[in-house]
Amino acid sequence: MIEVRPGGRRRIDRVLAPDYTEGVEQRPLVEVRELRDEAAQEETDLSYLRRLLHARIDIVRAEQERRSSGGSAVVEQLATILSTNAVGPATGLGRYQTHEPSRADAHQRHVEALISDVDLSDVSSLSDTRLGEVLETFISEEASVSVRRREVQEVVDKLNAEIASRYQRGSASVDELLAAERGHHRPKT
DSSP states (O other): OOOOOTTOSSHHHHHTSTTTTTTGGGSOHHHHHHHHHHHHHHHHHHHHHHHHHHHHHHHHHHHHHHHHHTOOOHHHHHHHHHHHHHHSOOOSSOOOOOSOOSOHHHHHHHHHHHTTTOOGGGGGGSOHHHHHHHHHHHHHHHHHHHHHHHHHHHHHHHHHHHHHHHHHHTSSOHHHHHHHHHHHTOOOO
């Protein structure tokens, strides 16, 4: 379960802190964008973690289905199992991600630690009971990650709304944005 620690130093702790967007209307636009980008990065990382969990859920469910129907081994179906979610309908608030996951290795370790005594490369060796326990663990963690992801998305949406309102009111301009971008990307001499 992903817990948010008040006063914690992790990005999720900062982004979901009650005061993260406090007074955002008075903050400089560049600061609002930085907050939004930090929150968007956290959303990307949580989305990546969800995808890892979905893949494992799909593998376990495929093994359960194989056992009930007598189908082929999961390892033989792996490409199909993993590609089903990739081409299937989106669920939740899937959005175009402009960031790459920043903590892919940490998320991989987190998912593996959920069931440290289970090797999903040989799901057929698990008892029906253990397979069910593993599935429940992954489903529970995915639900927790989804809740946090939605909370982070609300923060991103609030910050995006503030940025958009500044453009609508005329207190921000595209010219200023482009000038700021050029200032951050000046070639070194």
